[in-house]
Amino acid sequence: MVSLMPLQRSNHRWLMLFENDIAALWITLRLALITALALLMVGTPLAWWLANSRWRYKAVIEAAVALPLVLPPTVIGFYLLVAMGPDGPIGQFTNWLGVRPLAFSFTGLVLGSVVYSLPFVVQPLQSTFSGIGRAPLEVAATLGARPLDRFLTIVVPLSRSGYLTAAVLGFAHTLGEFGVVLMIGGNIPGQTQVLSIAIYDHVESLEYASAHWLAGSLLVFSFFLLLIVYGLNRRFDMVKV
Amino acid sequence: MTLLFLGCGTGHLQAAEVVVAVASNFTPTLEKLAPEFERSSGHAVTIVSGATGRHYAQIVNGAPYDVLLAADAEVTARLEEEGRAVTGSRAVYATGRLSLWSRTPDYVDAQGAVLADGDFRRLSIANPRLAPYGKAAVEVLTALGQYERLSPRLVQGENIAQAYQFVDSGNAELGLVAYSQVLENGAAGSHWLVPENLHAPLTQELIVLKDSAPAREFVAYLLQPSTLALIAASGYGVPHAAAAVEP
Numbered sequence: 284m285v286s287l288m289p290l291q292r293s294n295h296r297w298l299m300l301f302e303n304d305i306a307a308l309w310i311t312l313r314l315a316l317i318t319a320l321a322l323l324m325v326g327t328p329l330a331w332w333l334a335n336s337r338w339r340y341k342a343v344i345e346a347a348v349a350l351p352l353v354l355p356p357t358v359i360g361f362y363l364l365v366a367m368g369p370d371g372p373i374g375q376f377t378n379w380l381g382v383r384p385l386a387f388s389f390t391g392l393v394l395g396s397v398v399y400s401l402p403f404v405v406q407p408l409q410s411t412f413s414g415i416g417r418a419p420l421e422v423a424a425t426l427g428a429r430p431l432d433r434f435l436t437i438v439v440p441l442s443r444s445g446y447l448t449a450a451v452l453g454f455a456h457t458l459g460e461f462g463v464v465l466m467i468g469g470n471i472p473g474q475t476q477v478l479s480i481a482i483y484d485h486v487e488s489l490e491y492a493s494a495h496w497l498a499g500s501l502l503v504f505s506f507f508l509l510l511i512v513y514g515l516n517r518r519f520d521m522v523k524v
Numbered sequence: 525m526t527l528l529f530l531g532c533g534t535g536h537l538q539a540a541e542v543v544v545a546v547a548s549n550f551t552p553t554l555e556k557l558a559p560e561f562e563r564s565s566g567h568a569v570t571i572v573s574g575a576t577g578r579h580y581a582q583i584v585n586g587a588p589y590d591v592l593l594a595a596d597a598e599v600t601a602r603l604e605e606e607g608r609a610v611t612g613s614r615a616v617y618a619t620g621r622l623s624l625w626s627r628t629p630d631y632v633d634a635q636g637a638v639l640a641d642g643d644f645r646r647l648s649i650a651n652p653r654l655a656p657y658g659k660a661a662v663e664v665l666t667a668l669g670q671y672e673r674l675s676p677r678l679v680q681g682e683n684i685a686q687a688y689q690f691v692d693s694g695n696a697e698l699g700l701v702a703y704s705q706v707l708e709n710g711a712a713g714s715h716w717l718v719p720e721n722l723h724a725p726l727t728q729e730l731i732v733l734k735d736s737a738p739a740r741e742f743v744a745y746l747l748q749p750s751t752l753a754l755i756a757a758s759g760y761g762v763p764h765a766a767a768a769v770e771p
Contacts, residue, residue, distance in 0.1 A: 369694040371693075384645075469690065484654065487578055488653045488654055
């Protein structure tokens with residue numbers, strides 16, 4: 284009977300960790316979904332402009348969009364953390380608006396993820412838009428279609444495959460995000476503790492069983508997600524990724 | 525390297541490299557201590573900074589470290605038990621002190637009462653599951669009867685360096701950080717040195733992983749009274765001071 288006590292305690296601890304893991308899984312999925320949707324909204328006009336602009340210095344914007352591909356995520360995270368602080372531009376802006384600071388909040392994570400995953404959404408959209416060319420739009424224009432109408436009825440349907448790729452890459456890349464969240468998240472269970480951080484914590488505290496469980500789920504899930512994209516893309520077979 | 529070798533007149537046959545894995549809280553202090561050892565011994569010191577738990581995992585997987593300066597006394601005991609280190613080479617080199625710190629002057633009072641009645645939004649600590657300083661921070665909050673009330677306001681850094689960074693960047697108003705970090709920054713802002721009876725001792729042990737003359741020289745240098753005095757000045761308790769108190 285004496286030996287029951289530590290056993291119960293360790294069960295309780297295990298259960299608590301398990302609950303945290305489920306919360307981390309849910310936050311990660313929510314973060315990835317919201318980030319992907321936000322990126323499609325921000326990325327569409329940006330990619331359209333990049334695909335069609337003849338501005339001399341367009342390369343500057345293209346380089347800036349591609350930066351998250353090469354920068355270590357911790358660099359992005361560190362700059363965001365400083366920018367979100369009371370002396371930083373984002374911190375001063377939120378202060379001026381009278382809203383809560385963004386660091387250590389879910390909203391802050393969404394902002395960080397949008398920056399971090401930007402090229403993964405903009406680049407497939409840009410290449411799809413470039414592939415469509417101007418001809419179909421000019422035909423529609425001569426038939427009297429307005430710009431927004433032209434975009435929604437011609438460009439979007441023709442870019443279906445590009446949108447699917449962009450959405451899934453934006454979603455999947457955010458799923459695996461680590462460095463940015465590490466810097467600006469504050470690791471709050473149920474609010475900013477995402478899956479990759481939970482896995483990292485398990486490994487660091489030598490809880491290899493929990494780490495395997497989570498890492499394995501993420502691996503299988505990500506694989507099937509990508510499988511769906513590539514499978515669907517073959518079926519549509521309209522635009523090369 | 526060549527210059528060091530040529531300039532070394534202390535009778536060593538050759539200059540060697542000592543690879544030291546060090547807990548992130550002690551890194552700034554070690555960076556100040558290492559040059560003097562390099563000058564006097566002619567050996568080069570390579571510092572690998574990180575979390576002690578991660579260093580343990582790396583050592584188990586064959587990391588080429590000569591000495592580990594751990595953040596606790598558990599990992600060193602474990603390495604010795606498992607036969608991954610030189611038996612009998614464990615020694616306390618520092619005892620960590622916690623400090624409640626804000627970068628705002630006059631915000632933290634001399635008794636730490638701000639924890640009970642302050643209007644702060646965020647209190648930064650190191651992850652208590654990973655970092656000894658984080659565990660001690662939770663013990664302090666519990667001892668003060670504030671843990672339940674303040675836990676929604678806690679943000680966690682992966683290590684004490686990140687917990688400090690959250691306060692330094694102004695994103696958290698308060699943090700329970702290492703006293704050595706506060707001193708490192710010239711004690712800017714305001715702080716309260718947390719009494720040691722509010723948490724279990726933050727005993728930091730070193731252990732020799734690969735026996736060699738340079739590794740032993742490095743440990744001897746670190747534990748000599750003049751070096752310990754420098755460690756004490758950096759904001760740590762040191763073993764000889766403790767030994768002097770209890771005869």
